[in-house]
Amino acid sequence: MLTMSEPATVPDPNAPASALEADLVRRARRGDLAAYDELVKRYQERIYATIYHMTGNHEDANDLAQESFIKAFAALKSFKGGSSFYTWLYRIAVNKTINFLKQRRNKHHLSLNDLDFNAEHDPDLVALISEKTPTRDVSLSELQKKLNEALLKLSEPHRMVVVLHDVQGVSHEEIAEIVGCNIGTVRSRLFYARQQLQGYLADYLKT
Amino acid sequence: MSEKNDNFDDLKHLLKLKRHEIPPPGYFNGFSSDVMARIRAGDTGRSESLLERLQEGSDFWGNLVHLLRVKPGIIGALATTACLFLLASVLMLDHSESDQADTLAMTAPPTPMITFTDTAADPAAATPTLALNPPDAGITVSTNPMSSLQPVSSMFGSSDNPLFQPVGYVPASQ
Numbered sequence: 001m002l003t004m005s006e007p008a009t010v011p012d013p014n015a016p017a018s019a020l021e022a023d024l025v026r027r028a029r030r031g032d033l034a035a036y037d038e039l040v041k042r043y044q045e046r047i048y049a050t051i052y053h054m055t056g057n058h059e060d061a062n063d064l065a066q067e068s069f070i071k072a073f074a075a076l077k078s079f080k081g082g083s084s085f086y087t088w089l090y091r092i093a094v095n096k097t098i099n100f101l102k103q104r105r106n107k108h109h110l111s112l113n114d115l116d117f118n119a120e121h122d123p124d125l126v127a128l129i130s131e132k133t134p135t136r137d138v139s140l141s142e143l144q145k146k147l148n149e150a151l152l153k154l155s156e157p158h159r160m161v162v163v164l165h166d167v168q169g170v171s172h173e174e175i176a177e178i179v180g181c182n183i184g185t186v187r188s189r190l191f192y193a194r195q196q197l198q199g200y201l202a203d204y205l206k207t
Numbered sequence: 208m209s210e211k212n213d214n215f216d217d218l219k220h221l222l223k224l225k226r227h228e229i230p231p232p233g234y235f236n237g238f239s240s241d242v243m244a245r246i247r248a249g250d251t252g253r254s255e256s257l258l259e260r261l262q263e264g265s266d267f268w269g270n271l272v273h274l275l276r277v278k279p280g281i282i283g284a285l286a287t288t289a290c291l292f293l294l295a296s297v298l299m300l301d302h303s304e305s306d307q308a309d310t311l312a313m314t315a316p317p318t319p320m321i322t323f324t325d326t327a328a329d330p331a332a333a334t335p336t337l338a339l340n341p342p343d344a345g346i347t348v349s350t351n352p353m354s355s356l357q358p359v360s361s362m363f364g365s366s367d368n369p370l371f372q373p374v375g376y377v378p379a380s381q
Contacts, residue, residue, distance in 0.1 A: 033243055040239040048235070053225055062238075069242045070250055144224055166222040194215045197222075205217045 018084070025085045029076045036076075040069050043086060046168065047093045053163040054097045054156070055104075056148055064100055068093040083177055090170075090178040098156050143204060150200035158193035165190055 021042075027035035047068060052061035072092050079088055151159055160179065164170040165186075172190075176183045198205060 037239050040242050044238050066242050167225040198218050
């Protein structure tokens, strides 16, 4: 039986974020949809972005992100609290995405949206384009296309590690927990994936 | 393999480009409400495989499934081990059965299930008696066909037996 709200607990604004999250999780486990709505809002962008960088498609990312949150709510009872809710949620999203990509294999389609306005003003990217690339007239959109093509050439476990670490900024330890392997494996996958990417993008990375 | 020694700086900068691939503003305005609406409607997500359910069931099963997924060779190794184990079990069972049968055939002489007493020596006991094996002998099973053969005479007696009468046919008209 789902309930919409639980007025008994009022979150303390001075409480640390983890305590607030634990409270939200506890309430959501009891069927409090308002609490779960808060959790969805907290993580929707990060979960969405990870899935999007893996699939390269906004529609698939939207569907899979929604599925992940729905699945997580249904499975909240089995959440023991051994890891953080955020790690557990990521794990569900990662598994869903990898399963989806396996089913979609050989049906590659890439429909990337335009970059946001800030990309043209990112100092790192400006420097990269103006100084590092051999063809100085390379555009951001072309670079984006090549980058995504290179990423899609990686295996799913390798792409996942690069996306989580180099794009999303997730730590090695957290990735190990999310993906379910040890830190050494995360590091070696990251190294291998970067090597592969460097090879694929050699023309755009020459000094 | 340390990150400092490897020159991936350019690549890392290039990968930052991915951070700018974000949906347009307002994209997430209705996201959580869509999720909530689906939960209220009783949606539990699309049907999923047993593997997927196991993954979220517990850490142990999740790790196992993940391991099998990342290293599919393990599945082959496990399957090969299981097949070898099964084959070895069948061979051992077969071997032990034949050994047991040979041992029984060598140690236990064949004993007829039904014996007839010697009527010549004791006419009073001219009825067939069922001589069962002693209880401690148990049930003996042998795959050796020779060990279970009984002499014909032991089953029907000899011509001295009064119960043994030759069959003769005399036509009624004579």
